[in-house]
Amino acid sequence: MFTIERSVAAKMFEELLERALKGEDVVITDEEKIPLVRFVPVQGVRSDRVLDGAKGLIVYMSDDFNEPLDDIFAEYVP
Numbered sequence: 001m002f003t004i005e006r007s008v009a010a011k012m013f014e015e016l017l018e019r020a021l022k023g024e025d026v027v028i029t030d031e032e033k034i035p036l037v038r039f040v041p042v043q044g045v046r047s048d049r050v051l052d053g054a055k056g057l058i059v060y061m062s063d064d065f066n067e068p069l070d071d072i073f074a075e076y077v078p
Contacts, residue, residue: 001024001025001026001027002016002019002024002025002026002027003026003027003028003029003033003035004016004026004027004028004029005028005029005030005031005033006028006029006030006031006036007031009028016028016039017039019039020039020040020041021041023041025038025039025040026038026039026040027039
């Protein structure tokens with residue numbers, strides 16, 4: 001974990017961002033060394049997603065796809 005004081009961190013934002021993106025925890029403190037903020041990378045974000053990426057892959061959909069399911073769950077609902 002990398003700790004840095006707030007006034008110094010303001011001048012080094014790009015470097016702190018790069019450190020966080022590489023997986024390092026970056027903690028910004030106030031003058032009394034009390035932690036204020038922690039930079040960590042967001043996990044699971046994919047940049048290769050494409051809008052409508054599955055378009056055309058569904059070749060069949062049942063005619064009753066949008067019909068209510070009340071009769072199916074009747075035995076489970078009081």
